[in-house]
Amino acid sequence: MPTILLLGAGSDMAIAIARRFAAAQYDIQLAGRQVAALQPLQQDLRIRYGITATVHHFDATAYDTHVAFYGELPVKPDITLCAFGYLGDQEKAQQDWQEAARILQANFTGAVSILNVVANDYETRKAGMIIGISSVAGERGRQSNYIYGSAKAGFTAYLSGLRNRLFRSGVHVMSVQPGFVNTQMTQHLNLPPLLTAQPELVAGAVFKAVRSRKNVLYVKWPWKYIMLIIKLIPEFIFKKLKL
DSSP: EEEEEETTTTSSHHHHHHHHHTTTTTTTEESOOOOHHHHHHHHHHHHOOOOOOEEEOOTTTTTGGGGHHHHOSSOHHHHHHHEEOOOHHHHHHOOOOHHHHHHHHIIIIHHHHHHHHHHHHHHHHTTOEEEEEEEEGGGSSTTTTTTHHHHHHHHHHHHHHHHHGGGGTEEEEEEEEHHHHHHOOGSSSSSOGGGEEOOOHHHHHHHHHHTTTTEEEEEHHHHHHHHHHHHSSSHHTTTOOOO
């Protein structure tokens, strides 16, 4: 059976993705900080789908543990999906460096650290797929969330460069731009229903995109054109907007 490693497996999107891939008979490696919280999902996947599901402690910001974490996996995954992140508080981050650092580390630095390890292994093996859950917030900085957005912009650029680097080795890299998703991380926000995806929709779209080896996935198609329009607004106009 193929195996998928889910980094940040406790997130709503990752849980839905785990269920979708388990239903297709993928073995699942669940990695996150809260191991005990992942164990009920592990048991459910095993019983419901008859696959092998394992749980592994992983801290995105404990950079010096990442090489050992990956090296100690019982099976090297065919697919690695990076789903961890932290929206944070923009206003707090403007005043408190600890909050800003947490946003940057959770959305960019931690992802680069672990995915560098995975990429080196896949490049040597000349096989594998890396999937990164990024954000449309990274496509243009807005006053309401530019620290989070800048971290996601960096992650999107990282995935693009990784895709370019690994192509000749037969390793595929996919960037996922979900847009708004109805999760615990966004439950305090007033999201527009037509532009907001459920985690299960994200999971189905990711599974389908893996099979077609898509480079960039916009889960809800309007986002592709919305962000194109936003990127085309001249800066002398854009800077005056309250976004």
